[in-house]
Amino acid sequence: MEIFTWDDKYLVNVKEVDTQHKKLVDLINRLNEAMYEGQGCEMVEVVLKELVEYTMTHFAFEENLLETNGYPDFKSHKEKHDDLTKQVVDLKAQFDGGRVMITLQVMKFLKEWLSTHILDIDKKYGKFLNDKGVV
Numbered sequence: 001m002e003i004f005t006w007d008d009k010y011l012v013n014v015k016e017v018d019t020q021h022k023k024l025v026d027l028i029n030r031l032n033e034a035m036y037e038g039q040g041c042e043m044v045e046v047v048l049k050e051l052v053e054y055t056m057t058h059f060a061f062e063e064n065l066l067e068t069n070g071y072p073d074f075k076s077h078k079e080k081h082d083d084l085t086k087q088v089v090d091l092k093a094q095f096d097g098g099r100v101m102i103t104l105q106v107m108k109f110l111k112e113w114l115s116t117h118i119l120d121i122d123k124k125y126g127k128f129l130n131d132k133g134v135v
């Protein structure tokens with residue numbers, strides 16, 4: 001069951017970034033599935049770990065792309081990534097410590113966490129990078 005349906009409105013029009021965003025959407029959907037299929041904590045744990053790790057990989061890739069191309073809002077963009085990273089790292093720590101369960105409410109939070117960042121923040125750099133020849 002999908003909680004996050006991909007829509008082309010999320011495209012930033014930089015190919016590799018869009019591929020990575022789709023993978024993050026996919027991981028959120030897989031986490032949702034693991035939660036519903038009641039595969040116990042193990043599957044949820046595996047996917048949550050992958051989501052946290054891939055988030056870091058993606059943010060590092062994006063930051064490198066923005067910094068090397070001289071994106072003017074690089075600093076504030078990186079700060080937003082740091083905030084978002086802290087949120088999922090905290091979630092994972094709470095889950096690992098048995099203090100929180102992955103519920104529909106958590107899944108809705110993760111969907112918002114990613115979709116809001118793509119729509120409000122990532123989409124802003126698309127044209128800037130395209131103009132620099134990054135497509």
Ligand SMILES: [Fe+2]
Pocket residue numbers: 062077081117121122
């Ligand atoms: Fe970003």
Ligand SMILES: [Fe+2]
Pocket residue numbers: 021058062118122
């Ligand atoms: Fe992104």
